[in-house]
Each structure stands twice: as C-alpha cells, then as structure tokens.
Amino acid sequence: MRVCFISEAQSVHTQRWTKGLVQAGCEIHLITSSNVKISGVELHHLPIYSANPFIQIRNIIRIRRLIYKLKPDVIHLFGLFAVNSLGSMWLIKSWPRLVISVWGSDVVPLNMKESIKEKFIKSYLLRKGKHIVAISQYLADEVSKYVNESQIISIIPWGIDFDQFMPSVNSNKKNSIILGFAKRIEMISGADILFKVFKLIIERTDRDVHLKIAGAGAMKPSLSDFAMEHGFDQRVEWLGWLSDRRQVVDFYRSIDIFVMPSRRESFGVAALEAAASGLPVIASRFGGIPEIVLHNWLGQFVSGVQSDIRENRISAWRR
Secondary structure, three states: OOEEEEEEOHHHHHHHHHHHHOOOOOOEEEEEEOOOOOOEEEEOOOOOOOOHHHHEEEEHHHHHHHHHHHHOOOEEEEEEEHHOHHHHHHOOOOOOOEEOOOOOOOOOOOOOOHHHHHHHHHHHHOOOOOOOOOOHHHHHHHHHHOOOOOOEEEOOOOOOOOOHHHHHHHOOOOOOOOOOOOOOOOOOHHHHHHHHHHHHHHHOOOOOEEEEOOOOOOOOHHHHHHHOOOOOOOHEEEEEEEOOOOOOOOHHEEEEEEEEOOOOOOOOOHHHHHHHOOEEEEEEEEOOHHHHHOOOOOOOEEEEEEOOOOOOOOOEOOO
C-alpha cells in the first residue's frame, strides 16, 4: 500500500507512525516543511503554508501535482496544523481516500478562543475526512461536533517506546523527595498551580522536598520570583527544554513523583512516559488525562496501550 502523509517530519509522532507503517510493508511518502530524514520514508520538502498568498498557491499546486503523480492508496493528513489556512481547503478538495489524524490543540484551541475563519476552516477540513483518528475519547467527542454521522472516528492513542521508558534498575536511597514537571511553563500547563502547591508542601512537611522543572516558557521569570519571595528557590532546579530523548529518559529516572497539573490536555503523553518509568503520577482530572491516569491504580492496559507497569499509585489532582 502506498500512503502519502502530510505532516511535520520533526514530530516524534510523525516519525513513529511512518516508521511503523514502513515496517508493516507500506510505501510511505511524507510531504513536509522540514528536512528531517526518517529511515525508509521518502521525503518531499514542500511547505504548504506561506504568509504570501501567491507563494502558498504555488506550493499547493506543486503538492497537488505530486499527489496526482504518486497516486497513493491513502492520503493521511497527520494533524491539522500544517494546513490550517484557506488555501489548504483547496489542497484537499476531491481527495476520496483521505484519513485525518487530530492531535489536540488543532481541534481544541489552547486558549479556547477561535475566530469564525479558523472554525470554518477546521469544520471544512474535518468534514472532508473519510476516516478521522483521535488520540483520546475526549478528543473524539470534540471532533464529533464537526463531522457528520457517515464519517468514521477511531481512537488510536499515542504510543511510547517501552525500550526507552522503563523503571530504573538503581534503587533510590536518597532521603529527599523530588517532584518533576515536564511541560511548557505556561498558564495552560498549570505551572503556577504547581508552585503554589509546592509552597504548601514545604510548609506542611519536614521532609526534604525538591522540584525539577523540564521546560521553557513565558511564566518562568514570575515563578522564579515567586519561589525566591517565599524562600524555596534553592529547592527548584530549572533544567530548560529537553530536546534529546535521552535527556527526557534521564529526567524521569532522576525524580520520585511526576506532576501534571494541566488546565487543558487532550492526551498527556508525558504522564504515560512517567508511568512507564515506574513513577506515581499526580495529574489534573481534565480532557484525556483520566483515560491514562486512573485514580489509585494504573492497570495493565492504559487507553488501549499495553503497559508492563503494575501497582503504580496514582492520585488525582483536584483543583
């Protein structure tokens, strides 16, 4: 089977999907704006969006010509981010075997603010999909607001690499407790909630508690000032953005509890990575997170993804 993907090659999710289909015997072509090479995948560097409408029209014409030449059995629009423009409506017009995968914020805006134009484009794109793939039941329910009853919606959660994310073989003999947070340091991720709760933890326990922050974002200066003002800045370690997967694995192995106090989350892959690393997870009860983080118990199967982790204690973060 020949499948033509339209997505960003630098995304780990794009890489996992395309590599998996290559291993299954599919011929994969990827139309992308980046030059990241993926083993076994034929890359076509053809950006879709351009602020210049004439350049965008030219790009779309080139992509349509390429697709007519390839004659793929399936066209997979992997996320709506790359095609969220008026020009992209013409790009997918008349494609009969179109599969669309949605990731989260391409359907549910992070700030919940959406113009009439953006909503119109999203509705048009989703209605053109023969088959829609969502990463959680929560997101599938959101998609159902835009599509008709004849369209198929399937749920395929994000996967993780269990050869990378696994409990550490080294026993933790340190006396301190380290909480870990890995997300953009923004209001949407609940970083401010974490710092307020961390302050309360310090005030109410004699244990040596520390906090590791993996990420970057606009709230870092204000949170850093908050920690300094309340006298616990020496307990906070700022790791910055971890771009390498090895760094992410080492981060999980360096902490004792993972926290995800997100105000909005369609899936929460970090919680799944943390659980696979043998960590208890404290998370907000929102969106797709409850499909992964089960209160007081993480079962053998999590959102259809098999896990070998047993008896992780999970608590729900109640706002």
